[in-house]
Amino acid sequence: xxxxxxxxxxxxxxxxxxxxxxxxxxxxxxxxxxxxxxxxxxxxxxxxxxxxxxxxxxxxxxxxxxxxxxxxxxxxxxxxxxxxxxxxxxxxxxxxxxxxxxxxxxxxxxxxxxxxxxxxxxxxxxxxxxxxxxxxxxxxxxxxxxxxxxxxxxxxxxxxxxxxxxxxxxxxxxxxxxxxxxxxxxxxxxxxxxxxxxxxxxxxxxxxxxxxxxxxxxxxxxxxxxxxxxxxxxxxxxxxxxxxxxxxxxxxx
Amino acid sequence: xxxxxxxxxxxxxxxxxxxxxxxxxxxxxxxxxxxxxxxxxxxxxxxxxxxxxxxxxxxxxxxxxxxxxxxxxxxxxxxxxxxxxxxxxxxxxxxxxxxxxxxxxxxxxxxxxxxxxxxxxxxxxxxxxxxxxxxxxxxxxxxxxxxxxxxxxxxxxxxxxxxxxxxxxxxxxxxxxxxxxxxxxxxxxxxxxxxxxxxxxxxxxxxxxxxxxxxxx
Numbered sequence: 001x002x003x004x005x006x007x008x009x010x011x012x013x014x015x016x017x018x019x020x021x022x023x024x025x026x027x028x029x030x031x032x033x034x035x036x037x038x039x040x041x042x043x044x045x046x047x048x049x050x051x052x053x054x055x056x057x058x059x060x061x062x063x064x065x066x067x068x069x070x071x072x073x074x075x076x077x078x079x080x081x082x083x084x085x086x087x088x089x090x091x092x093x094x095x096x097x098x099x100x101x102x103x104x105x106x107x108x109x110x111x112x113x114x115x116x117x118x119x120x121x122x123x124x125x126x127x128x129x130x131x132x133x134x135x136x137x138x139x140x141x142x143x144x145x146x147x148x149x150x151x152x153x154x155x156x157x158x159x160x161x162x163x164x165x166x167x168x169x170x171x172x173x174x175x176x177x178x179x180x181x182x183x184x185x186x187x188x189x190x191x192x193x194x195x196x197x198x199x200x201x202x203x204x205x206x207x208x209x210x211x212x213x214x215x216x217x218x219x220x221x222x223x224x225x226x227x228x229x230x231x232x233x234x235x236x237x238x239x240x241x242x243x244x245x246x247x248x249x250x251x252x253x
Numbered sequence: 254x255x256x257x258x259x260x261x262x263x264x265x266x267x268x269x270x271x272x273x274x275x276x277x278x279x280x281x282x283x284x285x286x287x288x289x290x291x292x293x294x295x296x297x298x299x300x301x302x303x304x305x306x307x308x309x310x311x312x313x314x315x316x317x318x319x320x321x322x323x324x325x326x327x328x329x330x331x332x333x334x335x336x337x338x339x340x341x342x343x344x345x346x347x348x349x350x351x352x353x354x355x356x357x358x359x360x361x362x363x364x365x366x367x368x369x370x371x372x373x374x375x376x377x378x379x380x381x382x383x384x385x386x387x388x389x390x391x392x393x394x395x396x397x398x399x400x401x402x403x404x405x406x407x408x409x410x411x412x413x414x415x416x417x418x419x420x421x422x423x424x425x426x427x428x429x430x431x432x433x434x435x436x437x438x439x440x441x442x443x444x445x446x447x448x449x450x451x452x453x454x455x456x457x458x459x460x461x462x463x464x465x466x467x468x469x470x
Contacts, residue, residue, distance in 0.1 A: 146323070146325060146327050147327055147329070149301075149303050149323075149327075150321075150323065150327040152302075152303075153301055153303075153319055153321050154321075154340070154341045154380075154384055155318070156340070160340065164329055164331075164332065164340060165329070168329070168330075168331035
């Protein structure tokens with residue numbers, strides 16, 4: 001069954017590459033739609049360059065720090081929101097403004113406030129923060145009151161109640177928000193890099209490919225972004241499952 | 254350990270308790286018997302401090318440890334059965350002994366959501382025993398437990414609660430007779446105590462309870 005699913009997945013990818021190849025042939029101009037073969041060739045060239053890996057590592061670190069910061073601050077704000085009366089009313093307007101403001105506006109504003117190399121990290125942070133805050137707050141509020149009563153009767157105390165009840169009960173909300181957040185962090189972070197063009201960055205390479213009309217290169221770097229996003233998401237999923245979802249994998253420790 | 258309600262009034266949609274007083278004798282097991290929805294669980298929730306009385310006084314020593322089996326099992330699904338017990342007790346060996354005594358030693362390392370209803374109930378009972386409370390409040394503690402195992406579980410509970418103040422809610426007259434020192438028959442709306450009987454004094458306690466229930470419900 002697993003093999004069958006794998007084959008279907010591979011066939012789906014092959015199908016879409018075929019569609020891409022046909023589209024490229026129909027358009028007939030590499031500068032508009034680069035062919036898969038041209039992209040693969042460019043891709044195999046750029047991976048040999050040292051700057052490729054430096055760019056990937058730099059972008060990865062910027063976005064990971066922005067994402068990580070948003071996870072920490074968003075969770076902390078969610079806890080405050082649920083614990084302190086009036087905190088929701090305090091945070092809600094600013095979070096709504098962040099959610100509604102176009103990413104490009106924030107990027108340009110952030111360029112005025114902070115060093116351009118740090119802008120992508122800040123933007124990734126800003127885009128993920130509302131998702132984490134909103135989902136984790138909902139998770140905390142949805143915590144089973146019957147379990148909280150049990151914890152009170154059995155003298156769990158704050159730490160044990162958080163560890164054994166709040167964290168597991170909020171984990172699904174946190175997980176969903178994080179997976180969504182990773183996608184947003186990558187898109188917004190790379191967009192910020194394109195505008196700010198830090199020296200070693202995927203975004204700067206995308207920008208250069210665009211201004212020199214190097215469409216195969218543009219496609220190749222876009223694929224890099226997609227692959228990095230997938231790898232980052234899978235790593236996060238794996239870490240979450242290892243640490244928090246042990247009980248869902250077979251019924252026995 | 255003193256335990257009881259003194260002139261308590263509790264209103265939800267309707268008045269459940271009105272100036273209601275009950276005193277649970279120290280070191281004795283009192284069984285609350287009455288029809289579903291009459292307010293038995295409201296009494297235990299008041300004793301546990303889960304809900305507040307609208308008027309009257311809850312008599313409970315604030316330092317008393319209370320071992321509780323709730324109406325629902327309220328187990329932590331993300332940790333194993335043994336870890337559920339270790340959440341209320343530090344002694345792993347004692348926890349394992351309790352699980353073995355209740356016939357669920359083999360599921361110590363399983364997660365509760367993989368257990369049957371009766372097994373989960375026994376885990377809830379095991380947790381109450383592991384907590385080693387001064388007072389035991391058990392709301393339908395034997396619900397869902399297989400009939401062939403029930404006697405063994407009842408014997409274990411009886412052994413644990415000797416000398417402790419214990420309140421048990423049940424619908425089952427046989428269970429009431431098996432574990433109770435006193436039986437309080439509740440009914441009415443708002444709730445009143447319709448009869449209190451000491452089982453040791455009755456020649457045929459089961460018959461006595463049935464007779465009383467038949468004429469009043």
